[in-house]
Amino acid sequence: MAQTQRSIEVGPVTKTDKMIIKCEGINKWYGDMHVLKDVNLSINKGEVLVILGPSGSGKSTFIRTINGLEPIQQGHIEIDGVSLTHDLKDIEAIRKETGMVFQQFNLFPHMTILKNIMLGPIWVKKKPKAEAEKLARELLDRVGIPEQADKYPGQLSGGQQQRVAIARALAMQPEIMLFDEPTSALDPEMIKEVLDVMKELARSGMTMLCVTHEMGFAREVADRIVLFDGGEIVETGTPEQLFDHPQHERTKLFLSQIL
Amino acid sequence: MSVDLKIIEAKQIAPPKTSTNAWEWAKKNLFNSWLNTILTFIASAVLFQIIYAVFGWVLTEAQWDVITENYKLFMVGQYPVAQLWRMWAALTTLTLMFGLSAGRFKGTMLRLSGILLIVYLIHLGAPFTSGSTKIWLATQISILALGYLIGHYFVRAKRFTLIGWALSIPLILFFIQGFGILPAIRTNVWNGLMLTLLIAVFAILVSFPIGILLALGRTSHLPVIKYFCIAYIELIRGIPLITIFFMAQVLLPLFLPTGLTIDNVIRVMLGATLFTSAYMAENVRGGLQSIPNGQYEAAKAIGLNPVQTTFFIILPQALRAIIPTIVGQSIAMFKDTSLVAIVGLVDLLGIAQSVKSNPEFLGRHMEVYVFVAFVYWVIAYSMSYSSRRIEKSLGIGER
Numbered sequence: 001m002a003q004t005q006r007s008i009e010v011g012p013v014t015k016t017d018k019m020i021i022k023c024e025g026i027n028k029w030y031g032d033m034h035v036l037k038d039v040n041l042s043i044n045k046g047e048v049l050v051i052l053g054p055s056g057s058g059k060s061t062f063i064r065t066i067n068g069l070e071p072i073q074q075g076h077i078e079i080d081g082v083s084l085t086h087d088l089k090d091i092e093a094i095r096k097e098t099g100m101v102f103q104q105f106n107l108f109p110h111m112t113i114l115k116n117i118m119l120g121p122i123w124v125k126k127k128p129k130a131e132a133e134k135l136a137r138e139l140l141d142r143v144g145i146p147e148q149a150d151k152y153p154g155q156l157s158g159g160q161q162q163r164v165a166i167a168r169a170l171a172m173q174p175e176i177m178l179f180d181e182p183t184s185a186l187d188p189e190m191i192k193e194v195l196d197v198m199k200e201l202a203r204s205g206m207t208m209l210c211v212t213h214e215m216g217f218a219r220e221v222a223d224r225i226v227l228f229d230g231g232e233i234v235e236t237g238t239p240e241q242l243f244d245h246p247q248h249e250r251t252k253l254f255l256s257q258i259l
Numbered sequence: 260m261s262v263d264l265k266i267i268e269a270k271q272i273a274p275p276k277t278s279t280n281a282w283e284w285a286k287k288n289l290f291n292s293w294l295n296t297i298l299t300f301i302a303s304a305v306l307f308q309i310i311y312a313v314f315g316w317v318l319t320e321a322q323w324d325v326i327t328e329n330y331k332l333f334m335v336g337q338y339p340v341a342q343l344w345r346m347w348a349a350l351t352t353l354t355l356m357f358g359l360s361a362g363r364f365k366g367t368m369l370r371l372s373g374i375l376l377i378v379y380l381i382h383l384g385a386p387f388t389s390g391s392t393k394i395w396l397a398t399q400i401s402i403l404a405l406g407y408l409i410g411h412y413f414v415r416a417k418r419f420t421l422i423g424w425a426l427s428i429p430l431i432l433f434f435i436q437g438f439g440i441l442p443a444i445r446t447n448v449w450n451g452l453m454l455t456l457l458i459a460v461f462a463i464l465v466s467f468p469i470g471i472l473l474a475l476g477r478t479s480h481l482p483v484i485k486y487f488c489i490a491y492i493e494l495i496r497g498i499p500l501i502t503i504f505f506m507a508q509v510l511l512p513l514f515l516p517t518g519l520t521i522d523n524v525i526r527v528m529l530g531a532t533l534f535t536s537a538y539m540a541e542n543v544r545g546g547l548q549s550i551p552n553g554q555y556e557a558a559k560a561i562g563l564n565p566v567q568t569t570f571f572i573i574l575p576q577a578l579r580a581i582i583p584t585i586v587g588q589s590i591a592m593f594k595d596t597s598l599v600a601i602v603g604l605v606d607l608l609g610i611a612q613s614v615k616s617n618p619e620f621l622g623r624h625m626e627v628y629v630f631v632a633f634v635y636w637v638i639a640y641s642m643s644y645s646s647r648r649i650e651k652s653l654g655i656g657e658r
């Protein structure tokens with residue numbers, strides 16, 4: 001454990017120099033189980049970071065600490081200059097800056113697609129209804145399903161639902177997008193349509209944290225990859241460094257299992 | 260792509276013809292085995308016997324004048340005849356709202372209005388209703404139709420209709436009670452079906468929001484609120500309704516400052532409300548527990564605060580999931596109002612008791628009880644019918 005690489009500012013490729021996420025010495029326990037062990041990570045604005053790692057290694061827990069869905073017991077998280085504390089004000093400010101996409105979509109089943117997307121802009125950003133609707137329709141256009149606006153989530157395919165979920169998160173006009181295995185619940189033929197939307201988003205300069213098992217996506221889009229195992233960051237590097245010249249035994253083991 | 264082609268190339272085979280012939284259906288479902296055939300015969304014999312006996316009694320033996328002579332008593336009890344127009348005015352308000360809602364929302368409201376229309380038509384055609392009653396009934400029917408047309412053709416009638424319902428409740432109470440503007444009617448002459456409905460509707464409507472608050476309170480992080488709600492719910496659920504009615508009669512006055520008295524009917528209404536609230540709370544809690552955690556997380560992630568999350572995301576889904584339970588609870592409350600007779604109120608069943616002990620109609624208790632049972636059934640069945648309709652029509656929004 002003592003040899004574990006500390007990875008503050010290890011990232012070799014950055015899009016801009018402005019740091020937008022700073023995580024220092026994060027520790028989290030579920031009861032007696034130590035699920036995040038002294039995690040240090042900084043992300044610059046516009047960077048696309050992919051998080052890899054075996055199941056149960058703490059990837060979801062980590063990404064959910066960033067928008068305060070999971071409280072941490074030790075450490076410091078700063079998003080765009082705002083410290084994440086237990087103060088509800090700070091948490092709300094940070095949630096306005098970050099959008100999140102879940103494995104299970106988590107759309108609101110009792111609302112139409114349009115209402116799902118408009119909810120945040122209207123009630124959190126206090127936008128006028130007409131403006132919120134215009135934005136929602138633009139976003140549906142952007143994710144490629146403008147014709148589904150008045151349907152309910154249950155009437156859409158998994159891939160379409162996940163694209164709506166992305167549109168819903170984007171409607172808050174966040175600085176950062178968090179993706180937790182967005183394609184893991186999808187049938188194989190629908191994975192591409194969601195990844196395409198994510199690729200377009202990455203090219204547009206969005207800061208993104210993606211937990212995923214899609215190695216092709218990671219290689220193509222990621223600026224930097226971190227590998228989680230047993231609640232700690234094992235290795236960090238560019239896709240080339242990590243896939244072609246892995247340094248750590250646990251990285252090699254993980255890659256040999258997944259590729 | 261290849262999948263699509265396959266579908267086009269596949270030979271179109273018509274589905275096998277399903278016969279709708281009655282004889283074939285019977286052969287398949289009723290006489291498909293020896294055992295089934297025997298059961299079919301036994302069941303038909305028993306059924307025939309019952310129907311024959313019931314209809315024979317209803318149509319030939321029973322003497323329904325005990326009902327027709329006392330019809331006003333059954334409906335509104337001893338409410339003074341000179342003030343009866345107020346009951347009609349209250350009913351007209353309700354009829355208008357049903358008509359409006361039927362025209363605006365169609366579906367369930369349309370069917371409920373249909374039931375209302377049938378009830379009015381039967382009374383209009385019945386030989387025992389008086390001339391003035393028939394005029395009022397004709398008014399109800401016209402108002403129902405008028406409401407329907409307004410609801411159907413007014414473009415913005417949706418909000419209008421909801422506001423209308425909210426306003427109609429105080430208006431109806433105003434007609435019945437008077438609020439000091441119309442002559443006051445002592446509540447001991449609020450009897451019959453009217454009293455039954457007043458208590459039931461009040462208890463159901465008021466216990467609904469209280470039940471929601473109790474259920475939310477039970478999940479609260481503030482210990483004072485949480486344990487108060489738990490204590491209330493568990494206490495009330497451990498006490499029979501009848502005991503609550505007695506306590507409302509006897510204990511409530513002890514807690515009130517001297518000089519302040521609460522009317523008997525109001526006390527019973529409050530007792531019924533407090534009782535039903537505890538059960539509503541448990542129903543709502545069941546609904547809340549059925550909402551997956553992902554819904555809370557998604558709401559948090561887009562920045563909704565806890566209050567917004569509760570009212571926009573969680574409650575609508577939770578309530579939708581428990582519509583059948585809520586309606587079941589409401590039906591139970593509606594029927595349980597018959598217990599108020601024990602604390603001296605004269606509801607529909609209370610009127611039945613006094614009518615059957617009237618020497619003029621001695622020995623007619625059978626007719627009286629059958630009629631009362633029928634009235635309870637029509638109302639309870641309308642409720643459960645609309646619940647099934649609502650469930651079906653909401654099915655579209657399900658995951």
Ligand SMILES: Nc1ncnc2c1ncn2[C@@H]1O[C@H](COP(=O)(O)OP(=O)(O)O)[C@@H](O)[C@H]1O
Nearest residue numbers: 030033035053054055056057058059060061062
């Ligand atoms: N709510 C929870 N309560 C207790 N243990 C949990 C909870 N959520 C996750 N865990 C545990 O924490 C560890 C990390 O989980 P998670 O972050 O979901 O891993 P990953 O997303 O990498 O598969 C796992 O061992 C998991 O069992």
Ligand SMILES: [Mg+2]
Nearest residue numbers: 059060061181
């Ligand atoms: Mg996970």
